[in-house]
Amino acid sequence: MASAARPVRAALIGLSSSGNSSWASAAHLQALLTETGRSKIAITALANSSVQAAKAAMQKYGLPDHVKAYGSPEDLAADPDIDLVICNTRVDKHYETILPSIKAGKDVYVEWPIASDRKQIDEIVEAARKSGSRVAVGLQRRWTPPAAKLRDILDSGNGRLGKVLSSDVRAFGGTHDRETMPTGLKYFSQKDIGGNAIVIGVGHVLDIVASVVGRLDAQSIHSKSQIQRPNIRIQDPQTKETVEEVVTDVPDFLAVHGTIAQSSLTAPNATLSFLFRRGQPFPGTPALAWEINCEYGEIRITSATNMVFQMREGDGQVVIQVHYFDTHEVENVDWDWSEMQKKYPLLEEMS
Template sequence: MAPIRIALIGLSQSAKTSWAGDAHLPYLLSDRGRERYTIVALLNSTEQAARRAIEHYELGADVKSYGSPHDLAADPHVDLVMCATRVDVHYDTIRPSIEAGKDVFVEWPLAENAQRAAELAALAREKGGRTVVGLQTRVAPAIVKVKSLLESGVVGKVVSSEVTAATLYGGGDSISEGLAYFLDKKVGGNPVTIAFGHMIDFLHHTVGEYATAHSHLQIQRPQQSVVDADTRATLATVTSNVPDLVSVHGTLQPSPYVAEGASLLINFRTGPPFPGTLPFIWTIHGEKGEIRISSERGTFIGADASGFPVPIEVHDYATGEVHRVKWEWEEWQEALPIRARSIGKGYDLFYQGGVEGGGLVEFDAAVARHVLLDAMLWP
């Protein structure tokens, strides 16, 4: 099959943070990625900015530069559009390409709220393009392994599960200027929608969806200083309306490996954990044993664990023994930076034609996550 012709939105030379450069580009420029994808265009805020990025990343003079989403959407030589910009520009940036019937890959969150996400999903269904949202932890090997353990019945049916998590970013009384938008929930990008959002997606992917649930959210530190990232000088004082503590308790839907009435309890907060305590501990209690998954890098299991183990341990109630279950990246993933590995797997699955069934998330499934988060953030 010929390589998929892809256009990248948000690959910037000057951005303070570049998820497109850190997580997408390494795979696309690898030998494996080049066999499956060809970068044919970039869209940035201006055509000149796109051209500078093309030159900076040495993508080649034949890669087209665009400053208009409508011009990109009109390019017949683009098959797939990938968007990795700030979430509050997703809608306007990708809508023209969806309207044109192109396949679209959008980083999570899909849009700044459930309503706009649903509009994009409805339009994509109407126009017929394939869609993917970057909830890539579903295909991270540690999560794939946990799901396979549950399906094998190694601990019997799940009777309850609980998570204690903290994000390593933020949590104090200051935030860097580049992330100041995390303090305004209207923007749609913040620790609840991003760190908690990624986490609750892979939890539900593994143990199933809530049948019923109740949430409690709190803003522990509303007054925040916006500081210069280099000098730490205070630039402004802002009142945050984004919760920094989230607690959700609910009953899971029963399944072949989840018992009737099983509970999922989640406690999440911003900021580092108490010294000596891991920022992510997930236990799954079964009829015959339990599984524990932990991470030194918090909730970002598939994207930010380079050099840090993510152990999976199984406690067998009958024998009292605890053993560690091995998991590993595929050989080709090992050659990529950690942030590009699960993203790369997603690209592989998309190239092979798999979307939802292969662990990738379509727009419609992402809308369900948005609905859950909006109900919590906008009660």
């Protein structure tokens, strides 16, 4: 890894020149090109489907000439001047693009979910164990200010709120509409790809919840999934015209029930109830409504338009309230972005 004298030398996989709709350009590149980002991580190389594609991305985003261009994961893995590989490809490309670098002992950051299926994940984990590579998975929503504030409330509120008795979560979204998907998200209708509203969207919501109240006891989990609307219209995001109709094999409804593992914050047999439905909620209903019921009070969190909190320009407000049973007082809890975060805009809408 890099010494304290220089930034970590990183390669980006999946930064495309075809548009600004990729997570690599909308999120990672923005952060890496900030003053803080440059001080910690230096973009040393890009890897795309071809050397030409990598060079086109370098030109589009104004990256310096010394950045290397690679057209294969194996060539990237063979470069001794790269410490860290950051993967932003579609889920079904994660495995093939990061495995060579993991086997070469490089550290890897890969967006959630890590791969398309359990077999690929097991192979990635075993390769990392053998090579000493450290693989980090992008479950970054647990570090958003509202999630951090919730942890602070529970950590500091044990005296007044007591232990967690139960938690109830209702989430809606994953896509903007219950019956359509934009062309860029057609793969959300194909379970084999490994990336969809359940795996990605619900995965992030459940990770936020687990980071606040604790993980579920695996032996206690009961779940039910359902495909309520199998016929999906694929729409051009610009014209809104239907260009194709497909039959999806991905559930659009999920209910999970289980016992929260006991900890210093939770009472024995504390229960989590979770419900997700893809698309819009009933008018006026928030995209996320989450309640944490404690011995002496209750916390209520609502996120108006995005089930993973504020993330993009135009997302509605996230509200945190605490009801104290002894006084019947309802307190509105303030939260805020850090000073560094305030310097940079929220993401633009991606299609």
